[in-house]
Amino acid sequence: MVIVDVAARRVVDVVDLLVAVVAVAAAAASAAVAAAVAVVVVVAVAAPAAGRGGGRGGKAGGKGKGGGSNVVVKPHRHDGVFVAEGKEHLLVTKNLVPGESVYGEKRIAVENPNAAPSTSDSSTAAKIEYRVWNPFRSKLAAGVLGGLDNIHIKPGAKVLYLGAASGTSVSHVADIVGPEGIVYAVEFSHRSGRDLINMAKKRTNVIPIIEDARHPAKYRMLVGTVDVIFADVAQPDQARIVAFNAEYFLKNGGFVVISIKASCIDSTAQPEAVFAEEVNKLKKSSFRPREQLTLEPYERDHAMLVAEYRRVCLFMCI
Numbered sequence: 424m425v426i427v428d429v430a431a432r433r434v435v436d437v438v439d440l441l442v443a444v445v446a447v448a449a450a451a452a453s454a455a456v457a458a459a460v461a462v463v464v465v466v467a468v469a470a471p472a473a474g475r476g477g478g479r480g481g482k483a484g485g486k487g488k489g490g491g492s493n494v495v496v497k498p499h500r501h502d503g504v505f506v507a508e509g510k511e512h513l514l515v516t517k518n519l520v521p522g523e524s525v526y527g528e529k530r531i532a533v534e535n536p537n538a539a540p541s542t543s544d545s546s547t548a549a550k551i552e553y554r555v556w557n558p559f560r561s562k563l564a565a566g567v568l569g570g571l572d573n574i575h576i577k578p579g580a581k582v583l584y585l586g587a588a589s590g591t592s593v594s595h596v597a598d599i600v601g602p603e604g605i606v607y608a609v610e611f612s613h614r615s616g617r618d619l620i621n622m623a624k625k626r627t628n629v630i631p632i633i634e635d636a637r638h639p640a641k642y643r644m645l646v647g648t649v650d651v652i653f654a655d656v657a658q659p660d661q662a663r664i665v666a667f668n669a670e671y672f673l674k675n676g677g678f679v680v681i682s683i684k685a686s687c688i689d690s691t692a693q694p695e696a697v698f699a700e701e702v703n704k705l706k707k708s709s710f711r712p713r714e715q716l717t718l719e720p721y722e723r724d725h726a727m728l729v730a731e732y733r734r735v736c737l738f739m740c741i
């Protein structure tokens with residue numbers, strides 16, 4: 424099995440790829456402790472359907488090499504996330520729309536050990552399909568591989584995703600929360616929003632919202648109370664945007680997971696100073712920081728911050 428169409432990658436990407444493989448292997452080592460047993464055995468490595476994407480993580484429509492090699496998929500310690508262990512170890516999510524890639528990412532079809540005997544030779548019911556989740560293309564994946572203790576995004580969760588772009592990472596979040604969960608995906612660029620809307624046509628647990636996240640009042644009719652806010656808007660006022668959205672939508676005791684790009688906030692200050700200042704801003708807005716890590720080697724001068732929301736209540740909080 425191969426992770427990407429290596430031949431089509433730039434040299435720097437090959438180096439990145441090796442780093443990713445090593446990191447997933449490390450993550451899998453800890454995942455193995457949590458995983459009771461391997462759940463499935465690969466019967467095929469699917470080449471992706473034609474689609475956008477490429478760059479780090481594979482060219483759109485790239486071919487899967489070595490189809491049919493044995494791979495075992497195990498649950499990662501984060502519920503709803505998996506590790507495909509073959510020649511390489513890959514972070515994967517269970518494809519909510521089997522047979523389709525979203526941005527040209529590789530898919531891995533595996534035997535479903537729980538398939539009823541009568542369906543064991545039918546192609547879909549007898550198999551489970553996973554999509555490779557590339558940490559160079561998704562900061563949340565980078566955070567998972569970086570060792571976040573809890574991403575709070577899990578099956579059944581209700582997530583408000585700020586800075587959805589064209590839906591690359593959102594699609595994996597949709598896989599993780601599954602049919603019982605929901606992802607409200609906010610993006611203000613109409614160009615990216617078109618792709619986001621197209622992705623959501625098939626992933627019906629995604630509600631695309633083409634609006635400015637600075638104005639949650641404009642989409643309050645579309646969004647219910649959420650368990651988690653994930654923010655990746657890369658704006659200098661991101662902390663304020665997150666706090667404002669939390670006031671509207673985040674349940675008391677809910678969590679925010681924030682990707683902080685230091686240069687977007689203050690390109691003259693040291694990244695560590697920028698991260699510390701962002702933490703201070705959140706503390707002043709009813710958040711209690713729980714975790715923080717940098718996203719090296721996947722993203723330079725980025726941090727991922729997890730904080731709990733504790734609403735200030737004069738009488739009773741709901």
Ligand SMILES: C[S@@+](CC[C@H](N)C(=O)[O-])C[C@H]1O[C@@H](n2cnc3c(N)ncnc32)[C@H](O)[C@@H]1O
Nearest residue numbers: 586588591592610611612635636637655656657
């Ligand atoms: C770093 S990219 C997000 C990448 C995406 N999270 C992913 O992993 O695929 C930041 C996105 O936030 C969007 N954005 C920036 N400010 C925004 C705002 N105020 N409201 C909504 N979207 C915003 C940008 O248009 C851009 O698509």
